[in-house]
Amino acid sequence: MLFYFTGTGNSLYAAKALADKGEAVIDMAESRNNGNFSFRVPKGEAVGFVFPVYFYSVPDVVADFCKKLRLAGESYVYAVITCGAGIGGSGGLLKEMLAKRCIKLRNVFPVVMPDNALLFYSIADAEKNRQTLLVSDKKLLRIKEQIDARKKGEIKGAAIGRIGRHVYHLCTRTSKFYADNSCVGCGLCAKNCPDNAIEMKDSKPRWVKDRCTKCTACINRCPSKAIQYGKATVKRNRYVNPVFRGSR
Ligand SMILES: Cc1cc2nc3c(=O)[nH]c(=O)nc-3n(C[C@H](O)[C@H](O)[C@H](O)COP(=O)(O)O)c2cc1C
Ligand code: SF4
Ligand code: SF4
Incomplete structure (x- = not known):
């Protein structure tokens, strides 16, 4: 098991x-x-x-x-x-x-x-x-x-x-997450979040919990690389293991 x-x-x-x-x-x-x-x-x-x-x-x-x-x-x-x-x-x-x-x-x-x-x-x-x-x-x-x-x-x-x-626990706040204009509204980020911390509103993700596990599924697995965390992630690579094809 x-x-x-x-x-x-x-x-x-x-x-x-x-x-x-x-x-x-x-x-x-x-x-x-x-x-x-x-x-x-x-x-x-x-x-x-x-x-x-x-x-x-x-x-x-x-x-x-x-x-x-x-x-x-x-x-x-x-x-x-x-x-x-x-x-x-x-x-x-x-x-x-x-x-x-x-x-x-x-x-x-x-x-x-x-x-x-x-x-x-x-x-x-x-x-x-x-x-x-x-x-x-x-x-x-x-x-x-x-x-x-x-x-x-x-x-x-x-x-x-x-x-x-x-x-x-000093780093688990969600307030720095946002989706930029390349978001296509697919909803995968909300579906993949283990904490149900993301909800879709007007075809855009909203982080609805103050804190989360910080697993990075939303930001790394967004197919449009639309999710950012402050400014620093704009130019950074994303990572997804080959085991994932589509959603969780
Ligand atoms: C919030 C967070 C904290 C992490 N802290 C460490 C760490 O302390 N040491 C380390 O070697 N890797 C750290 N990592 C890297 C992950 O442990 C590593 O990439 C892991 O294999 C990701 O597994 P997953 O793909 O199953 O989510 C951290 C990753 C995240 C998202
Ligand atoms: S996964 Fe990316 S493209 Fe899809 S809704 Fe979330 S932010 Fe938008
Ligand atoms: S980092 Fe993980 S737990 Fe936090 S909002 Fe994104 S998917 Fe959810």
Whole structure:
């Protein structure tokens, strides 16, 4: 059983690479929004959490989901955390969050994938991202072997994760988002937002919540590159993992 959260597709791509045939791959954002927090693990199956690191810590969607999660029948639980450079204290903090639900996290595997954080800095071009994905494919194969062997590992860094979440929450306001004149009114940004923070009005998106998870799905996945975050993103590249063709 695999639980994933993604903004731009990397973590879904990783989850699909790790899933066995017939294994359930469950969207944590969708489950959280539907109030679905109870799961029974098929006998002998591993349980994976696959999601991106945000500010060296755990994204809000994942934190919200884990706070209410009820698992039955789990034996081996691991996390695969995707990142642009490093996962900081996200694994340690996840371990702490799951322990509060009586779930024991046994190992955490980081995977470097293309960085999608264009709200904060420039991101790589398409060719560089293609190369990064080729390297991550090999890493995912090695991780899969370790999961299949039920390998346990030391998990540290909860304190860094807590500091990271504090900094993260200083950056979750939506007020800098807007759509420019190249918006064609397709509504994908509203459909793809895990927080339902965007509504369409007069064929234009409006950010209707003060804060959001900051997954970057809206800005990176807009087919017209019409969404901006202040002025800085006008000239920056966008990133979407090949796993996404169209909407979520
Ligand atoms: C709000 C935000 C914060 C991020 N913080 C980090 C970070 O602390 N370290 C890092 O290496 N990558 C960071 N990233 C990059 C993502 O973790 C990385 O690109 C991830 O693979 C994206 O996964 P996704 O495509 O499944 O959304 C951040 C991205 C966002 C949007
Ligand atoms: S995804 Fe882009 S083009 Fe479509 S409605 Fe949103 S801003 Fe407009
Ligand atoms: S508003 Fe955009 S960045 Fe914020 S959660 Fe929704 S899709 Fe992600």
